[in-house]
Amino acid sequence: MFDLIQVAEHTYYVDCPVRVGVWEQAGEAILIDSGNSPESAARIHAKIRDAGLRVRHILNTHCHPDHIGGNRYFSETCGATCWCSSKDAAFCAVSELGTAIMYGGRPPERLMLDRFMKAEDCPCREAEEFPFPEGMELVDLAGHSMFQKGVRTPDGVCFMADCVASEKVLDRFVFTYAYDIARYRNTLTRLTGWEKGIYIPSHCEPCEDIASLAAYNLAKLEERLAEIVGLLAQPMTAEELLTALFRRHKLRMTLSQRYLIGSTLSGMLSYLMDCGKITTKSDDGRLLWLNSEVETR
Ligand SMILES: [Zn+2]
Secondary structure (H helix, E strand, O other), X not given: OOEEEEOXXXXXXXXXXXXXXXXXXXXXXXXEOOOOOHHHHHHHHHHHHHOOOEEEEEEEOOOOHHHHOOHHHHHHHHOOEEEEOOOHHHHHHOOHHHHHHHHOOOOOHHHHOOOOOOOOOOOOEEHHHOOOOOOOEEEEOOOOOOOOEEEEOOOOEEEEEOXXXXXXXXXXXXXXXXXXXXXXXXHHHHHOOOOOOEEEEOOXXXXXXXXXXXXXXXXXXXXXXXXXHHHOOOOEOHHHHHHHHHHHOOOOOOHHHHXXXXXXXXHHHHHHHHOOOEEEEEEOOEEEEEEHHHHHO
16 A cells, blocks of 8 residues: 556556556656545655655646545645646635535535545646646546546556446445536546556556446446436435435445435436436425326326
8 A cells, every 4th residue: 555656657656545646757746636635645745755756736636535635735745736627626625615515505514524525625726727748638537526637647647537436346336426427427438439558547446448447337327327217117205216226235324425325316316307317296395206207197
């Protein structure tokens, strides 16, 4: 853990729970994401310092707390400038915004103290204005967060943020977080056509074949969407639907899961409603979701 692993001439990653990319040139480093906490950031920093590098910039792939958790640390200890894709940058500056989106109101303190739900606030500049070294570019991976980006380095490594989960994680946890299902689905569909290369997703092993992994993620997403449409042959509230899904897949409900996966389910309901597959109806103080085919019968 926390080893600095070289993957191309100038590109490394730190092998830690949320992988951090390192691109170096002339003794200076651009980090891709900053670790999931100030403590992780300190361990990452130690490795980078041992390699004789100075951290100049943090290029965040998206605003989730486990990717920006070290922003303030690197900003304060190295004077690093933090950057994040367009409107995601606002969520880095006020991390509570992301927690509030998942919760749907002012979250309880317990969620605000959860490192997966909220990070320390740190101002970020918009990554589109980043002084990119020649050959480095952002790659659109929207959907998991509103404006998630990957980063392609000049020596051909692509950091993939959270656009895919491993087969093992998908099989075990069934759901992965996504904000905008239409964009998430488009991103996965696009990736199924990508050529082999060096890909580093944040939460799974580096791989060459991103297309196959994206295809597996896409198949699981389609499975979940079809499952929801099937379950809604019986009209039910969103809460009842979430419970039905958790029971079906024997998942453990906790406060953070309720809002992480509940928020993903809200996005799935929006997507299915926008596709015309499901609709809602009022029923004695309840809002029921139902399969459009049932409604027209
Ligand atoms: Zn994320």
